[in-house]
Amino acid sequence: MAKAMVSFLSAIVFGLGLAVSGMTEPAKVIGFLDFLGNWDPDLIFVMLGAIAVFSTGYWIVESKKDSALAKQKLDRKLIIGSVIFGAGWGVAGLCPGPAITSLSSGSSYVYVFVSTMLVGIYLPRLLLIQK
Amino acid sequence: MNSWQNALLGGVLIGTASLFFYIKLNKILGVSGLIKQALIRTEKRISIVFIAGLLVAGWLAKSFDLGLASMDFSRTNTEAAIGGLLVGLGAALANGCTSGHGICGVSRFSPRSILAILIFIFSGAFSVFIVGGV
Numbered sequence: 001m002a003k004a005m006v007s008f009l010s011a012i013v014f015g016l017g018l019a020v021s022g023m024t025e026p027a028k029v030i031g032f033l034d035f036l037g038n039w040d041p042d043l044i045f046v047m048l049g050a051i052a053v054f055s056t057g058y059w060i061v062e063s064k065k066d067s068a069l070a071k072q073k074l075d076r077k078l079i080i081g082s083v084i085f086g087a088g089w090g091v092a093g094l095c096p097g098p099a100i101t102s103l104s105s106g107s108s109y110v111y112v113f114v115s116t117m118l119v120g121i122y123l124p125r126l127l128l129i130q131k
Numbered sequence: 132m133n134s135w136q137n138a139l140l141g142g143v144l145i146g147t148a149s150l151f152f153y154i155k156l157n158k159i160l161g162v163s164g165l166i167k168q169a170l171i172r173t174e175k176r177i178s179i180v181f182i183a184g185l186l187v188a189g190w191l192a193k194s195f196d197l198g199l200a201s202m203d204f205s206r207t208n209t210e211a212a213i214g215g216l217l218v219g220l221g222a223a224l225a226n227g228c229t230s231g232h233g234i235c236g237v238s239r240f241s242p243r244s245i246l247a248i249l250i251f252i253f254s255g256a257f258s259v260f261i262v263g264g265v
Contacts, residue, residue, distance in 0.1 A: 001155065003155075003156055003176065003177055004176045004177060004180045006151065006152065006155040006156055007152065007156065007176075007177040007178075007180045007181045007184065008180045008181070008183065008184040009151070009184070010148045010149070010151050010152040010160060010181070010184065011148070011180070011181040011182070011183070011184020011185045011187075011188065012148075012184045012185075012187055012188045012191070013144050013145075013147060013148035013151070013188075014144070014145055014148035014149070014152075014160065014184075014185070014188070014230075015184065015185040015186075015187070015188020015189055015191075015192070016141075016144055016188045016191060016192055016197065016198075017140075017141040017142065017143070017144030017145035017146075017147075017148060018141065018145065018188070018198075019141070019188065019189065019192035019197055019198030019199050020137055020140055020141040020144065020192070020197050020198050021137060021138045021140070021141020021142060021144075021145070021198075022134060022137060022138055022141065022198070023141065024189075024192075024198055024199055025198075026205065026206060027205045027265045028134075030205070030206075030259055030264060030265045031264065031265060033252070033255040033256045033258070033259040034256070034259045034260075034264040034265075035256045035260075036256070036260055037259070037260075037264040038264055038265075041135075042134045042135045042137075042138045043138055044138075045135050045136075045138035045139040045142055046138045046139070046141055046142040046145065047142060047233060047234070047237075048139070048142060049138070049139045049140070049141070049142020049143040049145070049146060050142040050143070050145040050146035050149065050234045051142075051146065051234060051237055051238050052142075052143075052146065053142075053143050053146030053147050053149075053150060054146040054149045054150050054153075054234055054235060054238045055238035055239075057150040057153075057154070058150065058153065058235075058238050058239060061153075061154060069239060069240065069241045069242070069243075070242065072241070072242065072243050073243075074242060074243060074246055077224050077225070078224075078225050078226070078243055078246065078247060079246070079250065080224060081220075081221045081222070081223070081224025081225030081226070081247075082221065082225045082246070082247045082250035082251055082254065083221070083250055083254045084217050084220055084221030084224065084225075084254075085217065085218055085220075085221025085222050085225055085228065085247075085250075085251055085254070086221070086250055086251040086252065086253065086254025086255040086256075086257070086258060087217050087221070087254050087255070087257075087258045088213070088214040088215065088216065088217025088218035088219075088220075088221055088258075089214070089217075089218055089229075089251060089254075089255040089258070090214075090254070090255040090256065090257070090258025090259040090261075090262060091206070091210050091213055091214035091217065091258055091262050092206060092210055092211050092213070092214020092215060092218065093205075093206060093214070093265075094211075094214065094215075094218070095162075095218060095222075095228055095229045096162040096163045096166060096218065096219075096222060096228045096229075096230070097162035097185065097228070097229065097230050099215070099218075100162065100166070100182060100185040100186065100189075101185045101186075101188055101189040101192070101199075102189060102199060103186060103189060104186060104189030104190040104192070104193050104199065105189070105193060105199045108208060109206070109208055109211045110211070112208045112211040112212050112215065113211040113212070113214060113215035113218075114215065115212075115215065116211075116212045116213075116214075116215035116216040116219065117166075117215035117216070117218050117219035118166070118170065118219060119215075119216060119219060120215065120216045120217065120218060120219020120220035120221070120222075120223065121163060121166055121167050121170060121219040121220070121222060121223045122167075122170055122171075122219075122223075123219070123220050123223065124220070124223045124224060125171065125223075130223060130224070
C-alpha cells in the first residue's frame with residue numbers, strides 16, 4: 001500500500017476514535033483534568049484502550065527493547081514544553097488531534113484554537129530555538 | 132453506550148490506527164509532529180494526507196452522529212486562543228503531544244514520553260484548578 005494511503009486510512013480511524021471517545025469535547029477533557037473538583041474519570045479508558053492495542057502489537061513486532069530510548073535525555077526543554085502544553089490543554093480542553101478533527105464541527109472556538117496552535121507549533125523555529 | 136465504553140472503544144480505534152501507522156510506515160504517529168511536518172514541508176505527503184484524513188474523520192463523525200454532535204465548549208474564544216498557543220508551543224518544545232508521547236511513547240516505555248504525559252496531566256489539572264472547571 002502506498003505510504004500516503006496508509007497515512008490517510010490511519011488518520012480516518014484515529015479521528016473517528018477521537019470523536020467517539022469524547023476527546024473532542026472540551027468540557028469532557030476539562031472534567032477529566034478537574035481532579036480537585038467534579039472529576040470525570042472516563043477518558044482514562046481512552047488511554048487504556050489505545051495503549052493496550054498499541055503496546056500488544058508493538059511488543060509482538062519488536063521483540064527486544066529499543067536501547068536508544070533509555071539513553072534519551074530528560075532535558076529542560078521537554079519539561080518546560082510539557083508544562084506549557086498541559087497549561088493550554090486545561091485552559092481550552094483541546095489537544096492537537098481532537099482540535100483538527102473538530103474543525104468539521106464548524107465552531108469558531110475550534111478555528112481560533114487551531115489558528116493559534118499553528119503559530120505555537122511554528123514559534124520555536126521562528127525564535128531559532130528549534131529546527 | 133455509556134461514556135466510559137465510548138472512551139474505551141475510541142481508545143481501541145486510536146491504538147489500532149497508531150499501530151497500523153507504525154507497522155506500515157515505521158514511524159510513530161504523533162499529531163503535533165505531523166502538523167509541524169506539514170508546516171515546514173518535510174514528509175510532506177504523509178503529513179498533509181494525515182491532516183486531510185482527520186478532517187474527513189471529523190466530517191464522518193458529524194454526519195453519522197458518532198461524536199462532535201454535542202459540542203459544549205463552556206469556555207470562550209479568548210481561552211481557545213490562549214490554549215491553542217500554549218498547546219502548540221508546548222508540543223513543539225516537548226517534541227510531541229498526547230498521541231505521540233501519551234500512546235506510542237508510553238507503550239514503548241520511553242522515559243521521555245512517560246515524564247511528558249505525567250506533566251501534561253498534572254499541569255493540565257493545575258490549569259483547570261486555576262481557570263476553573265465546567
